[in-house]
Amino acid sequence: MKNYLPLLGLTLFISCQNDATTEVEVNQTTIGNHIERLASDEFLGRKPFTEGEVKTVNYLKEEFEKLGVLPGNGDSFFQEVPMVEIDGMPSKNMVISGKNGSFNLGHLKDFVATTSKAVTNVSLENSELVFAGYGIVAPEYGWNDYEGIDWKGKTAVVLINDPGFKSDDSTLFKGNEMTYYGRWTYKYEEAARQGAAGLIIIHDTEPASYGWNVVESGWSGAKLIIESDLPLLDVESWISAESTTKLFDASAMKGQDYKTLAHNKDFSPIPLDLNVSVSIENKIKKDVSKNVVALIPGTERKDEYIIYSAHWDHFGVGKAIDGDSIYNGAIDNASGVAGLLAIAEAFKKTNATKRSIVLLAVTGEEQGLLGSAYYAENPIFNPKKTIANINVDALASPGKMKDLTITGYGQSEMDEYAEEAALKQNRYIIPDPDAEKGYFFRSDHFNFAKIGIPALYASGSYEGFDVSIEDIKKFKDDYIKNKYHQPSDEYNAETTELSGVQQDLQLFFNVGLKLGNKDYFPKWYDGSEFKAARE
CATH class of the missing domain: 3.50.30.30 (Glucose Oxidase; domain 1)
Incomplete structure (x- = not known):
């Protein structure tokens, strides 16, 4: 697969010498601690309209407050999402x-x-x-x-x-x-x-x-x-x-x-x-669920935004399998929500970016991308001033990865920002080899794309530095067969490998940091069905 490197001549008209630099790392211990907590039985599978939702959204609010991150919806950390159960x-x-x-x-x-x-x-x-x-x-x-x-x-x-x-x-x-x-x-x-x-x-x-x-x-x-x-x-x-x-x-x-x-x-x-x-x-039952929204204001262009998204919800308590009825959703998607908190922590340790950084944890993804769909129809931040969306969903790997697999590769210049960040980690980028599975339409970035916001959805998932392509495939196949949307998607602090998860989150942070200090708006490529919405 190395013949994919490089896939794109970098055409961003940017120079490494002028980049904002940082020694800040996205903290792996932070990631693990939040996954362990959010995927515990205490949160009852994080299903909307349940006690699990109340615990989850309040936990996120409290953790953002501890970091000194501001409410993202006026004076509130919540965007109400009216739903029908x-x-x-x-x-x-x-x-x-x-x-x-x-x-x-x-x-x-x-x-x-x-x-x-x-x-x-x-x-x-x-x-x-x-x-x-x-x-x-x-x-x-x-x-x-x-x-x-x-x-x-x-x-x-x-x-x-x-x-x-x-x-x-x-x-x-x-x-x-x-x-x-x-x-x-x-x-x-x-x-x-x-x-x-x-x-x-x-x-x-x-x-x-x-x-x-x-x-x-x-x-x-x-x-x-x-x-x-x-x-x-x-x-x-x-x-x-x-x-x-x-x-x-x-x-x-x-x-x-x-x-x-x-x-x-x-x-x-x-x-x-x-x-x-x-x-x-x-x-x-008619009720209101919640998106959780946090904001780190920019220093110069506060009205331009980079939105990091991840869905906080999973399936709650359901059909028991092997005696377990709590669908903990450790990979899907406690990993992504933990990633938002770890990225927020990293941004707070840097000098503030010129553009604003938004951390958006959405509801109802497992029910059809509902929270992000509601946000897209009722945006808090002007879509025309929203630079990009970086979506974090179901991060898992058995070690650090050589690849960065981009779902929806070829859609926008976000590919180029991702490639540059990957090269600095000695990685190469590839298109999603499982494009026939339609993952581009199966996570929340899709709703941002539909309103014209260039989106990045990626992870290392093909070849490891220390793990073979064949063993990576076995790892993924085992997850799909035995853990995906099952109670067995649980977290074990002693056996779960997080180095690859940290590596991906570091890349997402680095991409946001670069975009946060530029005045350039990434564009959709010609031929993308989302270009017209942006223009």
């Missing part, structure tokens, strides 16, 4: 019926079902099932999987990811790199826009990038939403791979390769000659 109980079975009889899919084992409608009951009653390929309407690609059918009252069945996945065709969407059209959030949004009553996403581990266990835990229990005037489905659901086989074997498409059909640009929706019935009873 929908605690849905689906029917025991999802019933699939057709001319040859019916069969049941069992809740959690075979299907999950939720709704974003804040009403006490929703249901699909013998709703006609129609296979809609990837469920995408993308005029720029000449693609419309919904065309030719009146979708009122019907339920679409769609594949996860987008047609470029594993296609070996770089001209098909973005090839193996997932576009937003591949995300489950988009698929629910588009089906609702089309007027469908429901949507069933077919789970497939490789294109989804996570197993059925993640769907089972992530789409069961209470769900948080931000109320909106946008169209909504009655039922949003997933079915397992085994259930998908059963469904298509009972349908009018029996024996057909539905995945190959969906790759065709001329694909048209195919009625399955099956109906679906399922219901959800909801308990509705």
Whole structure:
């Protein structure tokens, strides 16, 4: 992979001789202490609308106050985020019926079902099932999987990811790199826009990038939403791979390769000659969650801001696995929140930057990037004066890393700032090798990008100085399989290696320090879908 170095001719018109320099290090002990505390059972998995939220946001407020960091929202450290909690109980079975009889899919084992409608009951009653390929309407690609059918009252069945996945065709969407059209959030949004009553996403581990266990835990229990005037489905659901086989074997498409059909640009929706019935009873609770916002004012250009973000929330107390029901979220994302506090501590030890530094810990990321979405719609700091976002999410590595992997590489000049900082750590940068998993759309930087703010989302994740590429891959695979969104994502001070986490946070601090003392605004590259929002 070293042929990636350098990937970019540094074109920032800056010189090392004129850079602000600092001997300040982001403190590794600070990082570990905060991860250990935030990922302890005391914080009950840090779920919004619970005692865990109260403990978490108050802890962050108190720690920022100890550092001498100012409130970021006027005289408050909090930005209130009104949400609705929908605690849905689906029917025991999802019933699939057709001319040859019916069969049941069992809740959690075979299907999950939720709704974003804040009403006490929703249901699909013998709703006609129609296979809609990837469920995408993308005029720029000449693609419309919904065309030719009146979708009122019907339920679409769609594949996860987008047609470029594993296609070996770089001209098909973005090839193996997932576009937003591949995300489950988009698929629910588009089906609702089309007027469908429901949507069933077919789970497939490789294109989804996570197993059925993640769907089972992530789409069961209470769900948080931000109320909106946008169209909504009655039922949003997933079915397992085994259930998908059963469904298509009972349908009018029996024996057909539905995945190959969906790759065709001329694909048209195919009625399955099956109906679906399922219901959800909801308990509705309206409440206010909180983003936590802290500010270190600049010395000269106080109205220009660099925002560091990390989500403080996780899944709280849920389904017990191996006797443990607290989803502690040590890596995801006590690591990121600890990183904000450690970066704030480092900035307080430097001479103040010319621009202001914002530390933003957001709520509701695990429920669909809700806290950052609310901030993007209700920004405290002028987006046109916000220089950049540096997002910190799920940092973990078994040692110091040679690489800095940039998710969303090629979008903006933030790549160049990251590369310069990486070179000073004797590291090289690479694009995300798992771009097909759509990580660019799965963390809070995405909402900053949507309003035109250049964003950096990166970490060392490919090759270690003392750990091989193969062992790094095993480390990552073990996390995804055994810890991601599971109660086992816990912190052990004796066995958890933090040198790579500290290394990444040091790089993020160094990038912010450079930007904080410049008058340059990083730009989106030509071809980025976010450039227009900035301009």
